[in-house]
Amino acid sequence: MKNVRKANFLQVNNEIRRLLAEEGVIMLPSSQAYKKLKWTRDHFEQKPEEGYFIWVKKQISHPLTTCIAISSPKISQNPRNLIVIEKGVKAEVHSICNTMKKSLYGSHIGRTKVILKEQSTLQMRHFHKWERGDVVSSSIHFHLEKEAKLYHVYKCLVVPEELKTELNSFLDSSSSANIETAVLAKRGNINMYDSTFLNGEEASATIRIRMVADQDSKITSHSKLIANNAGIGHLDCMGLLLSEKSSISTVPELINKNKNATLTHEASVGRISQEALNYLRSRGLTEDGAIDFIITGFLRKTVFVYKGRVPPSKNYM
Amino acid sequence: MIKIENLSVKVHEQNILEGVSLEIKEGEIHALLGPNASGKSTLAYAIMGFPEYEVTSGKIWLEGKDITNLPIEERAKLGIALAFQNPPSIKGVTLSTLLKTISKQTFNLKDFPISFSEILEREINVGYSGGERKFSELLQIISMKPSFVILDEFDAGLDIINLEKLTSAIQDRLICNDISILLVTHRGNILNFLEPDVAHVMLDGKIVCTMDDWRKMWRTIRRYGYEKCKEGKLSSSKQ
Numbered sequence: 001m002k003n004v005r006k007a008n009f010l011q012v013n014n015e016i017r018r019l020l021a022e023e024g025v026i027m028l029p030s031s032q033a034y035k036k037l038k039w040t041r042d043h044f045e046q047k048p049e050e051g052y053f054i055w056v057k058k059q060i061s062h063p064l065t066t067c068i069a070i071s072s073p074k075i076s077q078n079p080r081n082l083i084v085i086e087k088g089v090k091a092e093v094h095s096i097c098n099t100m101k102k103s104l105y106g107s108h109i110g111r112t113k114v115i116l117k118e119q120s121t122l123q124m125r126h127f128h129k130w131e132r133g134d135v136v137s138s139s140i141h142f143h144l145e146k147e148a149k150l151y152h153v154y155k156c157l158v159v160p161e162e163l164k165t166e167l168n169s170f171l172d173s174s175s176s177a178n179i180e181t182a183v184l185a186k187r188g189n190i191n192m193y194d195s196t197f198l199n200g201e202e203a204s205a206t207i208r209i210r211m212v213a214d215q216d217s218k219i220t221s222h223s224k225l226i227a228n229n230a231g232i233g234h235l236d237c238m239g240l241l242l243s244e245k246s247s248i249s250t251v252p253e254l255i256n257k258n259k260n261a262t263l264t265h266e267a268s269v270g271r272i273s274q275e276a277l278n279y280l281r282s283r284g285l286t287e288d289g290a291i292d293f294i295i296t297g298f299l300r301k302t303v304f305v306y307k308g309r310v311p312p313s314k315n316y317m
Numbered sequence: 318m319i320k321i322e323n324l325s326v327k328v329h330e331q332n333i334l335e336g337v338s339l340e341i342k343e344g345e346i347h348a349l350l351g352p353n354a355s356g357k358s359t360l361a362y363a364i365m366g367f368p369e370y371e372v373t374s375g376k377i378w379l380e381g382k383d384i385t386n387l388p389i390e391e392r393a394k395l396g397i398a399l400a401f402q403n404p405p406s407i408k409g410v411t412l413s414t415l416l417k418t419i420s421k422q423t424f425n426l427k428d429f430p431i432s433f434s435e436i437l438e439r440e441i442n443v444g445y446s447g448g449e450r451k452f453s454e455l456l457q458i459i460s461m462k463p464s465f466v467i468l469d470e471f472d473a474g475l476d477i478i479n480l481e482k483l484t485s486a487i488q489d490r491l492i493c494n495d496i497s498i499l500l501v502t503h504r505g506n507i508l509n510f511l512e513p514d515v516a517h518v519m520l521d522g523k524i525v526c527t528m529d530d531w532r533k534m535w536r537t538i539r540r541y542g543y544e545k546c547k548e549g550k551l552s553s554s555k556q
Contacts, residue, residue: 275405278367281389282399283419283457293418297409297440 007067007096009052013075016050024058030080043082043113051079051110056091063092063125070099070106070134081112085120085148093122097138098129099160105133112140116148116175123151130160132187139166144175146200154181155299159188159217166193171231173200180208182299185217185246195224198231198261205231210299211239211269213246220249227261239269240298242291318343318497319364319397319465324375326363333359334522336375341465344495346511348531350503351519352543357501358402360519361467364499365399366392379465396464400454400471407441412453415441421462430489431482447474451483459490465497472507484510505535518546 008027010018021027033040033053040053052066068079085091099106108130116122130136142150156163169177183190196205211219225233239248254263272294280290319341326334333356341347351357363370364377366389377385384392407415416437426434433449442450451471458466468487472480484507491498492511500513508516508531516531517524518538526546528534537545 273405274369276407278389279401279405280407280415282365282393282401283415284390284393284461285418286390287388293410293415294407297407299409 007065009066011068026055028053048080051081054083065094067096076107083114087117088119090121095126108136110138118145119147121149126154128156129158134160135162136160137164142169148175150177157184159185163190169196171203174202177205182210184212186215190219192221198227203231205233209237214242216245222251224253226255230260233263235265237267320378322376325373346498346513348500348513348516355519356522361469398458398463399467402470413437420460448479467499
């Protein structure tokens with residue numbers, strides 16, 4: 001974790017503690033962007049009081065990092081974020097939202113809009129880490145213009161009491177989105193909604209959702225793929241149940257309005273196979289080690305960053 | 318090295334093995350022959366300690382230690398390694414990650430007479446060909462630095478060229494290091510390559526014949542079938 005850069009944007013509770021812009025990048029508190037850049041008003045539902053505005057105008061060689069943390073009891077956060085990637089620019093953003101201590105009973109209602117202009121590319125990694133007692137609602141809307149590319153990973157391995165996520169993607173012609181979601185719930189009620197609209201010709205999207213429910217947790221995932229034009233979409237939802245008290249529901253929906261579009265989905269919810277566990281145990285792993293190994297694989301791709309751990313927000317401060 | 322004493326095993330309430338005894342000394346290769354469903358793989362899994370293979374009587378000793386009731390991973394740590402006939406897929410984790418996790422020794426793939434090196438960065442056992450699967454099993458086993466290896470139908474699904482190359486790797490990496498081997502098979506080709514010191518025939522969950530002349534045994538089996546071994550005309554030599 002030594003290589004972690006300080007966050008470009010740091011908000012603790014309701015206070016912005018740091019804002020480090022870089023060459024070719026305009027970063028402002030959302031409230032100032034709303035005031036100074038009138039065009040941004042079209043992208044905020046209302047005048048924002050918290051959150052960040054990032055406008056990437058030139059290519060940057062390293063990830064921009066944002067961190068919104070709760071450190072005091074009973075804080076309510078309402079960040080409203082806007083990210084704009086200019087035409088032809090490639091950018092990487094790491095976004096972390098978390099609570100820093102147990103029993104703070106915080107509330108985090110985050111709304112983010114991301115605009116990828118023509119031929120731009122964004123790799124975005126979005127990490128959440130919460131505690132029991134927190135209530136979290138997070139929504140993110142991606143707007144991909146022509147030939148834009150999006151790689152988005154959302155990962156929450158420590159869930160709050162209540163978590164609601166919403167992810168909507170709107171794809172123009174020849175744009176592509178690769179969206180991965182990984183949730184590991186030990187206790188809590190998680191509701192996830194995602195909708196992907198293939199609005200332009202030859203737009204393509206792959207949505208992968210991986211859910212692990214342990215102890216006393218309930219996960220519901222509602223996924224929609226909508227083809228309004230001749231695009232290709234694939235939805236892949238898989239769940240692993242680790243306890244008798246948990247449940248996973250997956251509700252995939254494919255809506256095709258174009259005869260030249262192809263939409264597919266696969267879904268499965270089950271437990272870890274005893275055969276796989278025995279196989280790994282025969283290689284010397286303990287039963288718990290084998291379960292961790294399988295879960296790590298199951299939540300793959302999201303795991304390779306920082307050796308599978310969510311980088312603690314203190315590393316960015 | 319390993320001693321199996323009067324072992325009886327049931328699986329899902331069905332008795333499969335009955336009074337099996339076997340002793341494999343350090344550096345010895347024993348072949349366990351027999352038709353399908355004779356109990357060969359059951360013995361392999363029972364030695365490895367799989368929970369659904371319940372030992373109802375008898376003992377398993379490894380280097381003088383009673384391992385009959387040890388969990389799988391403890392047996393692996395003590396030096397037992399099993400090459401699976403049909404290993405399960407583990408999605409999302411590469412073979413190289415597994416090797417890093419389990420390795421007690423490192424090796425250079427270039428030293429192998431056969432190499433499917435591209436499988437290292439593929440998910441474990443996902444879409445592997447027959448040869449890739451066996452190569453993966455062999456790499457895992459070698460990396461564990463075992464003292465006793467069970468090869469369960471290692472020749473199944475292998476063409477003769479790959480079989481020759483893989484058995485050559487077994488020679489170099491296991492046999493030359495005096496590692497004891499139990500070779501479970503019902504085919505003759507692998508016997509030619511590995512030349513076991515002792516061969517046993519299992520029928521209906523019992524070892525009905527043991528010989529140190531595996532060629533004679535294999536000729537009899539080919540000519541008259543496994544049942545001939547039951548008649549006791551082939552004498553036991555190393556029981």
